[in-house]
Amino acid sequence: MLEKFLSLDVLTDLGWAAELIAVVTVTLIARFVAMRFLAVVGRHLEKTKNAWDDALLNAARAPLSWFILIMGLLWAVEVSDGYVDTELFSAQNLDMFRQLTFIVLIAMFAIRFTSRAEERFLKNQKDEADAAGTTPDPTTVHALAKLLRLASVISAVLIAMPTVGIEITALLAFGGVGGIAIGFAAKDLLANFFGGLMIYLDRPFAIGDWIRSPDREIEGTVESIGWRLTVVRTFDKRPLYIPNSVFNTLSLENPSRMSNRRIKENIGIRYSDAGKMDAIINDVKAMLQSHEEIDQRQTLIVNLLSYGPSSLDFFIYTFTKTTDWIRFHEIKQDVLLKIVDIVHSHDADFAFPTTTLDGIDGLLAKNVIKEEP
Numbered sequence: 001m002l003e004k005f006l007s008l009d010v011l012t013d014l015g016w017a018a019e020l021i022a023v024v025t026v027t028l029i030a031r032f033v034a035m036r037f038l039a040v041v042g043r044h045l046e047k048t049k050n051a052w053d054d055a056l057l058n059a060a061r062a063p064l065s066w067f068i069l070i071m072g073l074l075w076a077v078e079v080s081d082g083y084v085d086t087e088l089f090s091a092q093n094l095d096m097f098r099q100l101t102f103i104v105l106i107a108m109f110a111i112r113f114t115s116r117a118e119e120r121f122l123k124n125q126k127d128e129a130d131a132a133g134t135t136p137d138p139t140t141v142h143a144l145a146k147l148l149r150l151a152s153v154i155s156a157v158l159i160a161m162p163t164v165g166i167e168i169t170a171l172l173a174f175g176g177v178g179g180i181a182i183g184f185a186a187k188d189l190l191a192n193f194f195g196g197l198m199i200y201l202d203r204p205f206a207i208g209d210w211i212r213s214p215d216r217e218i219e220g221t222v223e224s225i226g227w228r229l230t231v232v233r234t235f236d237k238r239p240l241y242i243p244n245s246v247f248n249t250l251s252l253e254n255p256s257r258m259s260n261r262r263i264k265e266n267i268g269i270r271y272s273d274a275g276k277m278d279a280i281i282n283d284v285k286a287m288l289q290s291h292e293e294i295d296q297r298q299t300l301i302v303n304l305l306s307y308g309p310s311s312l313d314f315f316i317y318t319f320t321k322t323t324d325w326i327r328f329h330e331i332k333q334d335v336l337l338k339i340v341d342i343v344h345s346h347d348a349d350f351a352f353p354t355t356t357l358d359g360i361d362g363l364l365a366k367n368v369i370k371e372e373p
Helices: 002-045 051-081 091-132 139-163 168-185 187-202 244-248 271-290 325-345 359-371
Strands: 210-213 218-225 229-233 239-243 261-269 301-307 312-320
Touching: 002 051, 051 091, 091 139, 187 218, 187 229, 187 239, 187 244, 218 239, 229 244, 239 244, 261 271, 261 325, 271 301, 271 312, 271 325, 312 325
Parallel strands: none
Antiparallel strands: 210 218, 218 229, 229 239, 261 312, 301 312
16 A cells, blocks of 8 residues: 555656656747747848837837746646645735736836837937038936836836735825925925926036036036036036036036137237238238138127226227137137237237337436436
């Protein structure tokens, strides 16, 4: 009799092992076939110009792989339920695991698809900007991608809560009571969040822009815009972390969006060259009007400004076509050097502070000055 029971246990164990091996084998084969199918489809989709299908396929790889493996694991658990008597393997628990798995993997797919689509869209935007010779603005794309990922997570959590026995109505009631306390405790965090939202909506600056504030010591290039902080890289290469709520009350300049750069200079000529001033001013104005880097659509002024203590001063006021900082200074240098040539071509020269002493009284004053210790 004992030998009979032993033989039955052995047969039971063999049957359990055989079924588990079969389940594992079918699961691995199904996963292999699915991944191979996606690989083949992916090679065909790479030949198309549409980037969205590539993003969709890449986003589906990992969730599909995990779905097959987890479904195979739950199948193996169901098989074991016939041989092992435990409440963990009840039909209710297995259904809950299946539902949670499906919810989590759907959220995972949505997040991955959003990230892949963001990458593809930014790449296409950069290619179009390079072809047009402009600078892409990824700020809006990053903001939308963050919102979609956040919405996916929140939706998954809200859908999963009833599955595990948590009623959403009770949570909403608790939120209504505790929302005020949480709001007071997290007012700075909420202020930064809404500050970031206003940046995304109003778009006073974008990543890569040069910004500065006349109110505070803020100047540099925007590196990233988060929901709580904006990172600005100062010109001495130090990172500056600015809470987004600061921008709600801050006067901000964005030099990156200027249409032109201005050349504004005062130039002094000797009083002895007063008779040549009119010709010098006319030639300087003609030079600026014919300069290929000066924007003729903007204000252009060359006029006598004032009688200085040691010079006759005239000024130039004009704008370059470029806004590039380095190129602007090259153009400004060229303009100033050409003004030097114009002044010298009229046998005139630039003024510098001088003192003129006339007559005997002046000579005596000069000697007195020399004799003073």
